Structures are given as C-alpha cells and as structure tokens.
Amino acid sequence: MAILEEPIKQVLGLKNYIGGEWVESKGEIADVANPATCKVIAKVPISTRQEIDAAVEAAKEAFPDWRRTPPLARTRCLFRLKELMEEHFEELSRIQTMEHGKTIDESRGETRRGIENVEVATGIPSLMMGYNLEDIAAGIDEYLIRQPLGVFGIIGPFNFPFMVPLWFAPYAVATGNTIVVKPSSEDPISQVKIAEMAEEAGFPPGVWNIVHGGRSVVSGMLDHPSIKGICFVGSTPVGKDVIYKKCGETGKRVIAQCGAKNYLLVMPDADLEKTIAASMTSFFGNAGQRCLSGANLVVVGEGLSEREHNDLYKKVSDVFVNAASKIRVGYGLDESVQMGPLRDRGKKERVTGFIEMGVKEGAKLRLDGRNVQLVGDWPHTCFLNPTVFEEVTPDMTIGKEEIFGPVAGIMKAKSFDEAVDIIHGNPYGNAASIFTQSGKLARDFQYRVQCGNIGINIGIVAPMAFFPFSGMKNSFFGDLHGQGQEAIRFFTESKVVIQRWF
Amino acid sequence: MEEMSTTASAIISFTENLEDSSARFYKKLAYRFANDRETFFSFANESEKNRVLVTRTYQETITDALEACFSFKGLDQSRYLTSTDLAPDADYSTALKMAIELEDKASEFYSCVAEMSKSLLATIPRAFKRVAERRGNRRSVLKALLDKATEK
Numbered sequence: 110m111a112i113l114e115e116p117i118k119q120v121l122g123l124k125n126y127i128g129g130e131w132v133e134s135k136g137e138i139a140d141v142a143n144p145a146t147c148k149v150i151a152k153v154p155i156s157t158r159q160e161i162d163a164a165v166e167a168a169k170e171a172f173p174d175w176r177r178t179p180p181l182a183r184t185r186c187l188f189r190l191k192e193l194m195e196e197h198f199e200e201l202s203r204i205q206t207m208e209h210g211k212t213i214d215e216s217r218g219e220t221r222r223g224i225e226n227v228e229v230a231t232g233i234p235s236l237m238m239g240y241n242l243e244d245i246a247a248g249i250d251e252y253l254i255r256q257p258l259g260v261f262g263i264i265g266p267f268n269f270p271f272m273v274p275l276w277f278a279p280y281a282v283a284t285g286n287t288i289v290v291k292p293s294s295e296d297p298i299s300q301v302k303i304a305e306m307a308e309e310a311g312f313p314p315g316v317w318n319i320v321h322g323g324r325s326v327v328s329g330m331l332d333h334p335s336i337k338g339i340c341f342v343g344s345t346p347v348g349k350d351v352i353y354k355k356c357g358e359t360g361k362r363v364i365a366q367c368g369a370k371n372y373l374l375v376m377p378d379a380d381l382e383k384t385i386a387a388s389m390t391s392f393f394g395n396a397g398q399r400c401l402s403g404a405n406l407v408v409v410g411e412g413l414s415e416r417e418h419n420d421l422y423k424k425v426s427d428v429f430v431n432a433a434s435k436i437r438v439g440y441g442l443d444e445s446v447q448m449g450p451l452r453d454r455g456k457k458e459r460v461t462g463f464i465e466m467g468v469k470e471g472a473k474l475r476l477d478g479r480n481v482q483l484v485g486d487w488p489h490t491c492f493l494n495p496t497v498f499e500e501v502t503p504d505m506t507i508g509k510e511e512i513f514g515p516v517a518g519i520m521k522a523k524s525f526d527e528a529v530d531i532i533h534g535n536p537y538g539n540a541a542s543i544f545t546q547s548g549k550l551a552r553d554f555q556y557r558v559q560c561g562n563i564g565i566n567i568g569i570v571a572p573m574a575f576f577p578f579s580g581m582k583n584s585f586f587g588d589l590h591g592q593g594q595e596a597i598r599f600f601t602e603s604k605v606v607i608q609r610w611f
Numbered sequence: 612m613e614e615m616s617t618t619a620s621a622i623i624s625f626t627e628n629l630e631d632s633s634a635r636f637y638k639k640l641a642y643r644f645a646n647d648r649e650t651f652f653s654f655a656n657e658s659e660k661n662r663v664l665v666t667r668t669y670q671e672t673i674t675d676a677l678e679a680c681f682s683f684k685g686l687d688q689s690r691y692l693t694s695t696d697l698a699p700d701a702d703y704s705t706a707l708k709m710a711i712e713l714e715d716k717a718s719e720f721y722s723c724v725a726e727m728s729k730s731l732l733a734t735i736p737r738a739f740k741r742v743a744e745r746r747g748n749r750r751s752v753l754k755a756l757l758d759k760a761t762e763k
Contacts, residue, residue, distance in 0.1 A: 113624075198670050214620045217670060218677040390680040435616075444621040447682075569678050 112485075113213060113442040116203045121151040123297060123321060125160055126304045128167030129314025134160055136322065139294055144210040144450040144491040145440035151208070153297050156322035161289070161329035164318040168260040168287035169335045171315025176257050176285040178313075180234045183283055189310035190279075191227045194220070194303075201302060205271050206441035208296035210449040210491065211395050213441055216271075223272040225574040226592060230279030236597050237284055249609045255601035257285035258337040258362075262330035264352075265292045266342045267452050268398040268513075271299035276578060276591035277340040277364070277600075278303075282316055284600040289318045289336075291326050295452055331355040338362030338599065340591060342400075345511075345537075345583050353586035364599060365586035366578060368511045369400040369539030372532045373568070374407045374554070375425055376525070376545035377417075383566070384544040385428050388517075391542075391568030393436055393448050393495050397515040398456070400584070401540050401562065401569050405501060405508060405518045411525045411550075418523065426499050426519050430475045433495040433517065439484035446484050450491035451514060457491050460514030464496055467507040467518075472498040478515055503531050511537070525550060529557055538581030540570045561585060617683040619676045622724060623669045625688050626742075629717060630662035636695035636713065644703055647756060654749055661742045668738040675732045683727050691720035707757040714750040718743050 123141075124131040134154030141151035175183070194201065198220055205216035230236075241252030261281045265274040274290050281288045292300035300319055307317040320326055330336055331352070338361050341352045348365035356363035373391060375384055391403035408425045410418030439446040451457040461479060468474055478496035481489045493515055501508045501518035508518055522528035532541050542564030543554040551565045561579030564570035572578050577590035589599040634655040641651035675681075693716050697706055721743035725736040 195670075212618075212620075214618055214673060214677060217620070218674045221670065221674050386680045387678075390677060394677070394680075444618055444624055447616075447618065567678075568680070571674075571678070 111443075112440060113203060113444065115207060115442065116200045117150045117207055117298070120149055121298065121301075123151055123153045123301055125154065125156055125164065125321060126301075126308070126317070126319040127160070127164045128170070128318070129308065132160075134321065136160065141208060141294075141296065141298065142453070143207050144452055145442075145487050147488045147490050151298055153294050153321050155294065156320050156326050158325055158329045161291075161320050161322070161326045162333065164289045164320045165260055165330075165333045165335050167315040168289050168318055171313055172257075172259050172287045175282075175287055175313060175316050178285070180237060180283070180285075183285065184231050184233055186307075186310050186312050187227055187231045187233075187279060187283060190306055190312075191224060191231065193306040193310055194224050194227065197302070197306070198224075201271060201299065203442065204298050204302060205296075206449070208298045209267070209270055210452055211441050212446055212449050213444060215395055215449075216441065219269055219272045222571070222574070223275040226272075226275040227279045229574040229593065230283040233283035233597075236594065237601065239603075245607070249607060251605065251607045254604050254606065255284070255597070256604055257600065258602055259286060260336050261286050261288050261600065262336050262339045263288055263290045264327060264330070264339065264341045264343065265290065265300060267293040267295040268395065268400075270296040271303070273342045274300060274303070276342075277596060278317070280592075280596035281600045282312065284597060286337075286600050287316045287318075289320055289330065291320055291322060291330065294321060294323055297321050327351075331359065331361075334359070336361060338364075340364045342366045342591075344368055349583065349586055362599060363587045364589065364591055366400070366580055366591065367584050367586065368537060369402070369580075369584050370404045370509065370511050370535050370537045371402060371540040371542075371560075372405050372407055372528075372535075373403045373564075374409050374522075374525075374528050374541070374543040374545075376409050376411060376543065376547065376550060377413055377421055378546040379544035380546070380566075381425065381428060385425075385432050387544070387566070387568030388429060389432050389436065389568075392517040393433065393515045394569065396448055396451055396493070397460075398452060398513050399569070401571055402513075403517065403542070403568060404512065405520050407520045407522050407528050407531060409522045409525055409528045418521070422519075422521055426475065426497075429517070429519065430497050433476055433497050436495050437484050438482065438492060438494050440487055443485055448495070448515065451493060452491070454490050456514065457493055460493060460512055460516060463507050463510070463512045463514070463516060467498050467501070467505065467516075470505045470507070471500070472502075472505055472507060472518065473500045475499050503534055509535055525553070529554070532558055532560065536583040539584035540564065542567055542570060561590075617686050617688070619669065619673065619681060619683070622683050622686070622688075623666060626665045627662055629691075629720070630658040630665075632695045633713060633717065634658035634662075636697070636710070639697055640706055640710065643697070644706065650752065650756070657745060657749075661745065664738050665742060668734055672732050672735055676735070679731060681728070681731060683724060686723065686727065688720075691716045704757060704760050707753055707760065711750055711753045711757065714746050714753060718746040718750065721746060
C-alpha cells in the first residue's frame with residue numbers, strides 16, 4: 110500500500126504567536142521527530158518566562174475590545190475558522206499523523222472532533238444567554254447575565270495535539286475571553302496551524318496566542334495574576350499536585366483532566382463479536398495513548414458456575430487475543446495500517462517496563478507486543494505491537510496503574526458486584542463500560558459506578574462536543590468540565606442584577 | 612482463508628482515484644468525439660461531484676466508523692479496476708464499450724460498499740448508494756449511445 114503524501118516537506122522552525130505577530134523565541138530549541146520515521150520534522154522553542162508574560166499581557170490588552178465585540182461578530186470569526194479547518198482538513202489530519210504517530214483514520218477522526226467543538230461554540234449567542242424573572246418583589250425584576258473573565262491559559266497534551274485544546278479554546282474566545290495556548294512541545298505543529306487559521310479567520314491580535322515550551326511556561330501561566338483560569342489535560346501527578354494546587358493558591362479557575370484506568374466489563378450475555386470489535390479500538394486505538402482507552406477487560410461470571418465462568422473467560426480471551434494479533438502496525442500514513450507507534454522512545458520504554466513488570470508479577474503474557482512486526486520498513490524505535498495479559502489481578506502494577514500504551518489486561522470477576530468493587534478499588538474514575546444485553550445490569554452499572562464517562566456497549570466513551578468531558582476521582586480536578594454548556598459556565602462569571610425603577 | 616480487512620481511508624482513496632480517472636477519461640472522450648461532447652463533459656463534472664460527496668461524507672462521519680472499529684471486510688478493490696487508457700486509434704464504439712465497462716464496475720463497487728457500511732450512520736451508505744445510482748444512470752445513457760452508433 111502506498112504511503113500518503115507527507116504535508117511537511119522540510120523541517121519547520123516554529124515561532125510563538127503573540128499579539129498577532131509570529132515571534133522568534135529566545136529560548137532553547139528542541140526537535141520534534143516523526144515517531145514512525147524518526148526524522149526531525151520541526152524545531153520547537155522552549156520559551157522563556159518573559160515570553161509567556163508578553164503573551165499574557167497581549168491577551169490582557171486585547172480583552173476589553175474583544176469582550177465588547179458582539180457575540181454574533183465573535184461567532185463570525187469562529188465560522189471562518191471552521192471553514193478554514195474544513196478546507197485544510199486533510200493537511201491538518203496528515204500533520205497529526207506525522208507529529209504524533211496515529212493512523213490517518215484516527216487523525217481524521219481527531220480533526221472532526223476538534224471541528225465539532227468550533228461548531229458548537231458558534232452557537233454562543235444562544236448558549237451564553239442568561240435568564241430573568243419579573244416581579245420577584247413589588248416592581249422589582251431580577252436577571253442573570255454571563256460575563257467573560259479575561260485571559261485563560263490552555264495547556265495541551267501530546268496524545269491529541271489538535272483536538273484537546275479545542276475542548277476549551279473555541280468556548281473561551283466565543284464567550285469574549287482571550288487565550289494563551291501552550292501546545293505539547295512533543296507535537297506542537299497542529300496548534301501552530303490552528304493559530305495560523307485563527308489569524309486568517311480574523312481574530313483580532315492578542316485574542317488567540319501561542320507560546321511553546323515546557324515547565325517554565327506552565328509555571329509562568331500559573332503564577333501570572335492576569336490569568337483567570339487554566340485548562341489542563343495531562344497526567345494525574347501534574348494535574349493534581351501542580352496545576353490544581355497552584356490554581357487553588359492563586360484563586361484561578363481550573364479544569365484539570367488527568368489520568369485513567371478504564372475497565373470494560375463483559376457480561377455472560379454480551380454479544381461477543383461486537384464486544385471484541387469495540388474492544389480493539391478501545392484498547393489499541395491511538396496505540397493506547399488515550400485517557401479513554403480500555404485498560405482492563407473484566408470477564409464477569411454473574412449467574413454462572415465456576416466451570417462456565419472459566420469457559421467464558423477462555424473464550425473471550427481467545428477471541429480477544431486473536432483479534433489483537435491481527436492488528437496491522439506501521440506508519441500511520443500507510444492506509445493499510447491500523448495502529449501507529451508510541452509518541453517517542455521514552456514512552457515505548459515506559460510501556461515495555463510495564464510489560465516486564467506484568468511478567469514479573471505473575472500475569473500470563475498471551476500476546477507479546479515487544480516482538481515488533483511492522484507493515485513497511487521503519488525503525489522500531491517507537492513501535493510496539495498489541496500486548497495482552499491474562500490472569501491480571503487488581504493489585505498487580507499492570508492492573509492498577511495507567512500504562513498509556515497498547516497493553517490489555519484480562520481479569521476475572523465472579524459477580525457484577527465484585528466487578529464494580531474492582532472498579533471502585535482503583536483511584537481513577539475516568540470511564541467504564543459494560544457489555545451486556547441486560548437493561549437492568551446496564552442501569553445498575555450507570556447508577557453505581559463512580560466514573561465520569563459511562564459506556565453501555567460502547568468501547569470508547571468519548572463525549573460529543575455538546576456534552577461535557579466528564580471525569581471523577583483521580584481523573585479530574587476542578588468543578589466544571591471542558592466542552593458544551595459546562596465550558597460556557599467555566600469561561601463566564603454569573604452576575605445577578607436586581608432592579609427597581611422609582 | 613482469512614478475510615482481508617480494508618481501512619475506511621483506503622476505500623476513500625480508492626473512490627477518489629476512481630472518480631478522478633473517470634473524470635479524465637470522459638474529458639478525453641469529450642475532446643475526441645465532438646457529437647456527444649456535452650454528455651461526456653457532464654459525466655466528468657459529475658465524477659468531480661461524486662468525489663466531493665464521498666470525501667465530505669467520510670470526513671464528517673469518520674468518528675462513527677472509528678468508534679465502531681469499522682473496516683470493509685473481504686472487499687477486493689482490484690475486482691473493480693478497469694482500464695481507462697483509450698488507444699489513439701480507438702473508434703467511438705470501442706470508447707463507449709470501455710465506458711460501459713467502467714460504469715458497470717463502478718456501480719457494482721459503490722453498491723457493494725453501500726451494503727457493507729449499512730451498520731454505520733445512514734449518510735454513509737446513502738452517499739455510496741447515490742453514486743451507484745448515478746453511475747448506473749450513466750450506463751443507460753452510454754448503452755443508448757452505443758446502440759445508436761451500432762445501428763448506423
């Protein structure tokens with residue numbers, strides 16, 4: 110199968126976008142490599158504290174005028190941005206594959222999900238409306254208005270370089286705020302393309318800013334008194350101990366969407382063929398680098414004898430392993446490929462460490478992804494094939510910690526209650542799914558399970574743009590979530606007016 | 612034997628190539644056979660519209676296909692390939708026969724992928740079905756032209 114044409118032909122020198130100008134950074138420069146080919150495709154600056162300060166000042170300066178811009182006029186910029194994204198749909202998608210490694214179908218899915226957030230935010234004239242009530246007392250009316258707050262910082266993760274900042278950015282600017290986006294320095298190109306389009310779409314200088322970098326840029330955002338809130342998607346240790354804590358200290362609003370360990374329950378009455386098909390994309394899509402990825406498949410023996418349960422477990426495992434072993438791994442721009450590489454060598458080594466730990470702790474390695482077999486002749490540096498462990502228990506490292514790679518653990522639970530206890534025994538609460546034909550069990554699952562995103566016969570519980578991307582326990586820190594109505598509330602202050610005319 | 616599984620992306624690339632080569636072919640016929648120039652140009656334009664329809668539908672619904680872990684199982688694209696290289700000395704009847712074969716295979720391909728994608732959002736099979744119908748209509752027009760040409 111031919112490789113689709115690469116849109117990046119030469120090494121890109123990335124700049125910051127501050128106050129409507131593309132500015133060369135004075136910081137150090139890091140390489141951005143295509144994880145499939147290992148070729149450097151861009152040079153990204155690790156910006157200085159002064160540069161993040163300059164971006165925040167530019168955003169602060171742009172705020173009063175942008176806030177006064179009628180919502181419908183702000184919306185027109187978003188409509189133009191959407192049109193540009195549609196026009197460049199293919200280029201944007203191929204860039205994601207080049208900078209992150211995901212397959213082209215996955216990249217196009219990510220592009221679509223990102224655009225959907227822009228589409229939803231174009232409804233701001235309706236979404237941002239307040240409400241009112243006449244005659245709350247004699248001759249007195251009361252109403253609520255929503256007002257923007259100022260400058261927001263958006264810190265993007267590496268796993269969805271295009272989409273995730275769009276869970277926040279369109280809503281922030283639509284409601285009249287201004288933003289500074291810090292893309293992941295591992296794959297920053299998509300956000301540069303979005304900023305170029307925002308510029309072309311007519312967002313005034315300073316409304317949409319980009320500052321590349323690492324910890325010092327994040328610290329700069331957290332410390333800056335003019336930043337009113339932070340949106341962060343990344344690991345739990347950083348989200349909880351750095352972002353959430355610091356925002357609490359400085360009085361900033363915060364959305365910190367963090368790590369996960371997601372369980373998929375297979376009940377005895379599940380449609381096995383469809384369950385396994387949905388599980389494949391859940392466990393191995395995006396090479397498992399997704400906070401909604403399946404981590405543990407729990408075969409539940411509710412109502413079965415021990416022997417029947419063992420038979421079911423074996424059957425599910427066999428079908429799962431067989432399907433996983435057929436996933437074609439390679440460069441995502443090869444259209445025959447179904448799974449790409451990990452984002453970089455370090456991430457592969459981390460996942461490999463988990464596999465070694467799984468073996469050491471006594472789980473049964475049914476499919477060893479360390480035996481790399483690729484479609485095409487690519488360096489093995491960042492690649493792993495799907496890995497499947499059986500006989501995983503909740504106390505094992507691979508059973509409880511987030512691996513963030515293409516590794517599946519298959520577990521056993523005697524009953525539905527035991528399976529729910531296993532889920533609740535884990536500190537994360539991002540997503541959980543049940544595969545069953547029973548409405549009663551599905552309802553119990555939805556009612557009881559303490560996870561923010563619940564799937565009933567769904568492998569990837571990815572909320573659409575008009576619903577919040579939820580999360581509980583160690584998977585989320587904050588009050589309101591990204592996307593949809595919750596994002597509107599996050600980016601606005603509710604003001605109540607009570608009036609009487611004498 | 613194991614059923615081959617084809618990604619959505621590969622199918623869309625195949626349809627893009629199919630419509631591009633069809634458009635080129637009909638433009639060639641339009642220049643070579645002036646009597647039916649308008650018909651052939653309209654086919655070429657329609658192929659461009661088909662390409663836009665299929666690509667747009669795919670781009671707007673890809674998340675549904677992905678989340679359903681969808682792939683076209685058992686589809687052998689090579690069955691639907693046909694030559695669009697028209698020999699310099701090919702006469703009108705030969706050209707029409709080539710065109711009919713092209714339409715037969717294209718129509719069959721689109722009907723097949725429409726059937727296979729029925730489990731996805733309805734817009735996907737509907738787009739494929741619509742193109743299959745358009746290609747089927749072309750076949751009828753071409754057949755009539757061929758009958759007329761061979762009567763003479």
